[in-house]
Amino acid sequence: MSPDRPTRIGVLALQGSFAEHVTMLKRVNGVQAFEVRTKEELQSADGLIIPGGESTTMALVAERWGLIPELKHFSAQHRPVWGTCAGAIFLADKATGTKSGGQALLGGLDCTVHRNFFGAQIRSFVTKLKAPACMRDFGAELEDFRAVFIRAPGVIDAGPSVEILAEYHLSPEEQKAQEGRESVAVAVRDQHLLATAFHPELTTDLRWHQLFVQMVREQQSKVHYNGSMQRDSELTESGHLIRRSKPAELPCYDEGGSASEWRH
Numbered sequence: 001m002s003p004d005r006p007t008r009i010g011v012l013a014l015q016g017s018f019a020e021h022v023t024m025l026k027r028v029n030g031v032q033a034f035e036v037r038t039k040e041e042l043q044s045a046d047g048l049i050i051p052g053g054e055s056t057t058m059a060l061v062a063e064r065w066g067l068i069p070e071l072k073h074f075s076a077q078h079r080p081v082w083g084t085c086a087g088a089i090f091l092a093d094k095a096t097g098t099k100s101g102g103q104a105l106l107g108g109l110d111c112t113v114h115r116n117f118f119g120a121q122i123r124s125f126v127t128k129l130k131a132p133a134c135m136r137d138f139g140a141e142l143e144d145f146r147a148v149f150i151r152a153p154g155v156i157d158a159g160p161s162v163e164i165l166a167e168y169h170l171s172p173e174e175q176k177a178q179e180g181r182e183s184v185a186v187a188v189r190d191q192h193l194l195a196t197a198f199h200p201e202l203t204t205d206l207r208w209h210q211l212f213v214q215m216v217r218e219q220q221s222k223v224h225y226n227g228s229m230q231r232d233s234e235l236t237e238s239g240h241l242i243r244r245s246k247p248a249e250l251p252c253y254d255e256g257g258s259a260s261e262w263r264h
Contacts, residue, residue: 007216010036010045012071012154016053016066018039020201024209025049031111031213039070047080048104050087052199055115059105060084066107068150075108080192080219082212088195089113089153096156098180109193110159117154117184117197119177124150132165132187138207147186152216154197155185162190169198189250192219 011021025033036042048071050058062068075081075091083091093107097115118124128144132135135145148164158164166187168176178184186197194215200208 006032006250007031007047008032008034008045009047009049009213009216010034010041010225011049011051012036012058012062012087013102014065014067015058016051017019017084017199017201018051020199021049021051021084021209024201024206025213026108027206028209028213035062037130039067042067042070042074044198044222045074046078049084049212050081050083050090051201052087055089059090065241070203070205071106075106075193078192078219080194080212081106081202082194082196082215083150084196084199084201085150086225088155088197089115091193092155094157095153103223109162109188109190111155111162111190111195111197112157113153113195114156115153116150116151117147117178121151124148127168129166129168129186134189135207135211136167137204142207144202145200145207148188148202149198151159152197155188155195158185158188159190159244162188164188166196166205189215213246226257 001144007030009025009031011018011025011033014037022033023036025031034041034045036045036048042048045126059089062071081091083089087111089095090106091109092105092111092113093109095115096112097117125150126146129141131145147168154168155164163206164185164187166185167183168186169183175182188195192215194212196208
Protein backbone atom coordinates (compact mmCIF):
# COMPACT_ATOMS: atom_id res chain seq x y z
CA MET A 1 0.00 0.00 0.00
CA SER A 2 1.32 3.43 -0.87
CA PRO A 3 1.89 5.53 2.27
CA ASP A 4 0.09 8.41 0.53
CA ARG A 5 -3.07 6.43 -0.20
CA PRO A 6 -5.90 6.81 2.30
CA THR A 7 -7.37 3.76 3.98
CA ARG A 8 -10.62 3.02 2.14
CA ILE A 9 -13.42 1.80 4.39
CA GLY A 10 -16.83 1.02 2.96
CA VAL A 11 -20.12 0.93 4.84
CA LEU A 12 -22.76 -1.47 3.53
CA ALA A 13 -25.61 0.88 2.62
CA LEU A 14 -28.58 -1.42 2.13
CA GLN A 15 -30.55 -0.36 5.22
CA GLY A 16 -29.90 0.92 8.72
CA SER A 17 -27.46 3.43 10.21
CA PHE A 18 -24.88 3.49 7.41
CA ALA A 19 -24.81 7.32 7.12
CA GLU A 20 -23.87 7.65 10.79
CA HIS A 21 -20.91 5.28 10.34
CA VAL A 22 -19.67 7.25 7.32
CA THR A 23 -19.86 10.46 9.35
CA MET A 24 -17.80 8.92 12.17
CA LEU A 25 -15.17 7.51 9.81
CA LYS A 26 -14.66 10.90 8.19
CA ARG A 27 -13.40 12.14 11.56
CA VAL A 28 -10.50 9.65 11.49
CA ASN A 29 -7.33 10.94 9.84
CA GLY A 30 -6.26 9.22 6.64
CA VAL A 31 -9.57 7.44 6.04
CA GLN A 32 -11.71 7.62 2.91
CA ALA A 33 -15.23 6.50 3.86
CA PHE A 34 -17.90 5.62 1.32
CA GLU A 35 -21.21 3.79 0.96
CA VAL A 36 -21.23 0.29 -0.56
CA ARG A 37 -24.13 -0.99 -2.65
CA THR A 38 -22.42 -2.77 -5.56
CA LYS A 39 -19.83 -5.48 -6.12
CA GLU A 40 -17.43 -2.93 -7.58
CA GLU A 41 -17.70 -0.62 -4.57
CA LEU A 42 -17.15 -3.56 -2.23
CA GLN A 43 -14.05 -4.74 -4.09
CA SER A 44 -12.47 -1.29 -3.79
CA ALA A 45 -12.67 -1.31 0.03
CA ASP A 46 -9.84 -2.19 2.41
CA GLY A 47 -12.35 -2.85 5.18
CA LEU A 48 -16.12 -3.00 5.55
CA ILE A 49 -18.66 -2.02 8.20
CA ILE A 50 -22.04 -3.75 8.25
CA PRO A 51 -24.30 -1.36 10.18
CA GLY A 52 -27.20 -1.80 12.53
CA GLY A 53 -30.72 -1.93 11.21
CA GLU A 54 -33.23 -4.73 10.68
CA SER A 55 -31.15 -7.87 10.16
CA THR A 56 -33.76 -9.86 8.22
CA THR A 57 -34.49 -6.96 5.86
CA MET A 58 -30.78 -6.36 5.33
CA ALA A 59 -30.23 -10.03 4.51
CA LEU A 60 -33.14 -10.08 2.04
CA VAL A 61 -31.88 -6.97 0.23
CA ALA A 62 -28.34 -8.37 0.10
CA GLU A 63 -29.66 -11.63 -1.38
CA ARG A 64 -31.83 -9.79 -3.89
CA TRP A 65 -28.88 -7.70 -5.05
CA GLY A 66 -26.61 -10.75 -5.28
CA LEU A 67 -24.21 -9.46 -2.63
CA ILE A 68 -24.12 -12.44 -0.25
CA PRO A 69 -21.45 -14.38 -2.23
CA GLU A 70 -19.43 -11.19 -2.71
CA LEU A 71 -19.57 -10.37 1.00
CA LYS A 72 -18.47 -13.91 1.91
CA HIS A 73 -15.60 -13.66 -0.57
CA PHE A 74 -14.57 -10.29 0.89
CA SER A 75 -14.31 -11.78 4.38
CA ALA A 76 -12.63 -14.95 3.10
CA GLN A 77 -9.82 -12.74 1.77
CA HIS A 78 -9.23 -11.68 5.39
CA ARG A 79 -10.22 -8.12 4.70
CA PRO A 80 -11.52 -6.74 8.02
CA VAL A 81 -15.27 -6.59 8.61
CA TRP A 82 -17.05 -4.96 11.54
CA GLY A 83 -20.70 -5.69 12.24
CA THR A 84 -22.74 -3.51 14.61
CA CYS A 85 -26.04 -4.80 16.05
CA ALA A 86 -27.73 -6.36 12.99
CA GLY A 87 -24.29 -6.55 11.36
CA ALA A 88 -23.05 -8.61 14.31
CA ILE A 89 -25.82 -11.13 13.64
CA PHE A 90 -24.73 -11.23 10.00
CA LEU A 91 -21.16 -12.20 10.95
CA ALA A 92 -22.04 -14.98 13.38
CA ASP A 93 -21.75 -18.64 12.41
CA LYS A 94 -25.04 -19.30 14.24
CA ALA A 95 -28.04 -17.17 15.21
CA THR A 96 -30.98 -18.00 17.45
CA GLY A 97 -34.26 -16.15 17.87
CA THR A 98 -34.51 -15.51 14.13
CA LYS A 99 -37.80 -15.27 12.28
CA SER A 100 -39.40 -18.36 10.74
CA GLY A 101 -37.15 -19.74 8.02
CA GLY A 102 -34.08 -18.04 9.44
CA GLN A 103 -31.98 -15.53 7.54
CA ALA A 104 -28.85 -15.51 5.44
CA LEU A 105 -25.65 -15.26 7.49
CA LEU A 106 -22.19 -14.39 6.25
CA GLY A 107 -20.60 -16.37 9.06
CA GLY A 108 -16.91 -16.52 9.85
CA LEU A 109 -17.20 -15.46 13.48
CA ASP A 110 -17.17 -18.58 15.68
CA CYS A 111 -20.03 -17.62 17.94
CA THR A 112 -23.77 -17.93 18.49
CA VAL A 113 -25.77 -14.71 18.60
CA HIS A 114 -29.27 -14.38 20.05
CA ARG A 115 -31.05 -12.03 17.66
CA ASN A 116 -33.19 -10.18 20.24
CA PHE A 117 -31.39 -11.00 23.47
CA PHE A 118 -32.42 -7.73 25.13
CA GLY A 119 -36.04 -7.86 24.01
CA ALA A 120 -38.28 -5.60 21.95
CA GLN A 121 -37.69 -2.03 20.80
CA ILE A 122 -39.29 -0.63 23.95
CA ARG A 123 -36.50 -2.21 26.02
CA SER A 124 -33.76 -0.29 24.21
CA PHE A 125 -31.39 1.52 26.59
CA VAL A 126 -28.09 3.38 27.01
CA THR A 127 -25.46 2.41 29.57
CA LYS A 128 -21.74 2.64 30.30
CA LEU A 129 -19.46 -0.38 29.95
CA LYS A 130 -15.81 -0.99 30.76
CA ALA A 131 -13.55 -0.19 27.81
CA PRO A 132 -11.32 -3.06 26.61
CA ALA A 133 -7.54 -2.75 26.86
CA CYS A 134 -7.20 -2.49 23.08
CA MET A 135 -8.94 0.91 23.19
CA ARG A 136 -6.30 2.48 25.44
CA ASP A 137 -4.32 3.68 22.43
CA PHE A 138 -7.20 6.03 21.67
CA GLY A 139 -7.87 7.45 25.14
CA ALA A 140 -6.09 5.86 28.09
CA GLU A 141 -7.80 8.22 30.52
CA LEU A 142 -11.26 6.93 29.57
CA GLU A 143 -12.02 3.70 31.42
CA ASP A 144 -15.51 3.21 30.05
CA PHE A 145 -17.62 3.95 26.99
CA ARG A 146 -21.24 4.77 26.29
CA ALA A 147 -23.15 1.86 24.73
CA VAL A 148 -26.45 2.34 22.90
CA PHE A 149 -28.53 -0.85 22.73
CA ILE A 150 -31.51 -0.81 20.34
CA ARG A 151 -33.40 -4.13 20.22
CA ALA A 152 -29.93 -5.55 20.56
CA PRO A 153 -28.50 -9.04 20.11
CA GLY A 154 -26.15 -10.76 22.53
CA VAL A 155 -23.31 -13.23 22.00
CA ILE A 156 -24.46 -16.21 24.05
CA ASP A 157 -21.64 -18.59 23.08
CA ALA A 158 -18.17 -18.06 21.60
CA GLY A 159 -15.42 -20.36 20.36
CA PRO A 160 -11.89 -20.47 21.82
CA SER A 161 -10.43 -18.15 19.17
CA VAL A 162 -12.94 -15.38 19.88
CA GLU A 163 -11.76 -12.56 22.15
CA ILE A 164 -14.45 -10.98 24.32
CA LEU A 165 -13.90 -7.22 24.38
CA ALA A 166 -16.94 -6.10 26.38
CA GLU A 167 -19.60 -7.69 28.56
CA TYR A 168 -22.93 -6.51 29.90
CA HIS A 169 -23.85 -7.63 33.43
CA LEU A 170 -27.53 -8.39 33.74
CA SER A 171 -29.76 -6.90 36.43
CA PRO A 172 -31.60 -9.30 38.79
CA GLU A 173 -34.75 -8.83 36.71
CA GLU A 174 -32.88 -9.57 33.49
CA GLN A 175 -31.25 -12.61 35.06
CA LYS A 176 -34.68 -14.06 35.77
CA ALA A 177 -35.70 -13.55 32.15
CA GLN A 178 -32.46 -15.22 30.98
CA GLU A 179 -32.71 -18.23 33.32
CA GLY A 180 -30.07 -17.02 35.76
CA ARG A 181 -27.48 -15.87 33.24
CA GLU A 182 -25.32 -13.18 34.89
CA SER A 183 -23.60 -11.60 31.87
CA VAL A 184 -23.49 -11.63 28.08
CA ALA A 185 -20.75 -10.69 25.61
CA VAL A 186 -21.61 -7.58 23.59
CA ALA A 187 -18.32 -6.97 21.75
CA VAL A 188 -16.08 -9.69 20.32
CA ARG A 189 -13.17 -9.99 17.91
CA ASP A 190 -11.60 -12.87 16.03
CA GLN A 191 -8.65 -11.99 13.79
CA HIS A 192 -10.07 -9.71 11.06
CA LEU A 193 -13.68 -9.79 12.31
CA LEU A 194 -15.18 -7.42 14.89
CA ALA A 195 -18.74 -7.46 16.21
CA THR A 196 -20.56 -5.13 18.61
CA ALA A 197 -24.15 -5.54 19.80
CA PHE A 198 -24.39 -1.81 20.48
CA HIS A 199 -24.21 1.28 18.23
CA PRO A 200 -20.95 3.29 18.55
CA GLU A 201 -22.03 5.35 15.53
CA LEU A 202 -24.85 6.87 17.60
CA THR A 203 -22.43 8.40 20.12
CA THR A 204 -19.65 10.99 19.86
CA ASP A 205 -17.01 8.47 21.03
CA LEU A 206 -14.71 7.71 18.11
CA ARG A 207 -12.65 4.96 19.73
CA TRP A 208 -14.45 1.93 18.29
CA HIS A 209 -14.07 3.35 14.79
CA GLN A 210 -10.40 4.09 15.50
CA LEU A 211 -9.94 0.50 16.67
CA PHE A 212 -11.44 -0.84 13.44
CA VAL A 213 -9.30 1.48 11.31
CA GLN A 214 -6.27 0.15 13.20
CA MET A 215 -7.36 -3.42 12.39
CA VAL A 216 -7.67 -2.53 8.70
CA ARG A 217 -4.26 -0.88 8.57
CA GLU A 218 -2.59 -3.80 10.33
CA GLN A 219 -4.10 -6.14 7.76
CA GLN A 220 -2.97 -3.85 4.92
CA SER A 221 0.58 -4.01 6.27
CA LYS A 222 0.48 -7.82 6.30
CA VAL A 223 -0.83 -7.97 2.74
CA HIS A 224 1.75 -5.44 1.53
CA TYR A 225 4.60 -7.35 3.20
CA ASN A 226 3.49 -10.76 1.92
CA GLY A 227 2.88 -9.36 -1.56
CA SER A 228 6.35 -7.82 -1.67
CA MET A 229 7.95 -11.09 -0.58
CA GLN A 230 6.04 -12.99 -3.25
CA ARG A 231 7.06 -10.55 -5.99
CA ASP A 232 10.74 -10.48 -5.01
CA SER A 233 11.16 -14.20 -4.37
CA GLU A 234 10.10 -17.55 -5.68
CA LEU A 235 10.12 -21.05 -4.29
CA THR A 236 12.45 -23.73 -5.61
CA GLU A 237 11.18 -27.30 -5.89
CA SER A 238 12.73 -28.01 -2.49
CA GLY A 239 10.73 -25.18 -0.95
CA HIS A 240 13.61 -22.71 -0.48
CA LEU A 241 13.19 -19.05 -1.32
CA ILE A 242 15.42 -17.53 -4.01
CA ARG A 243 15.60 -13.89 -5.01
CA ARG A 244 14.39 -12.83 -8.47
CA SER A 245 15.88 -9.34 -8.17
CA LYS A 246 18.69 -7.49 -6.42
CA PRO A 247 17.91 -6.41 -2.87
CA ALA A 248 16.52 -2.87 -2.77
CA GLU A 249 19.55 -1.44 -0.94
CA LEU A 250 22.10 -2.49 -3.60
CA PRO A 251 23.31 0.15 -6.09
CA CYS A 252 22.38 0.00 -9.77
CA TYR A 253 25.55 -0.13 -11.87
CA ASP A 254 25.87 1.50 -15.30
CA GLU A 255 27.65 -0.05 -18.30
CA GLY A 256 30.99 1.41 -17.21
CA GLY A 257 30.85 -0.43 -13.94
CA SER A 258 30.23 2.58 -11.68
CA ALA A 259 27.37 2.95 -9.29
CA SER A 260 25.23 5.56 -11.04
CA GLU A 261 22.16 5.50 -8.82
CA TRP A 262 20.43 3.75 -5.97
CA ARG A 263 17.17 1.95 -6.39
CA HIS A 264 14.62 1.89 -3.61
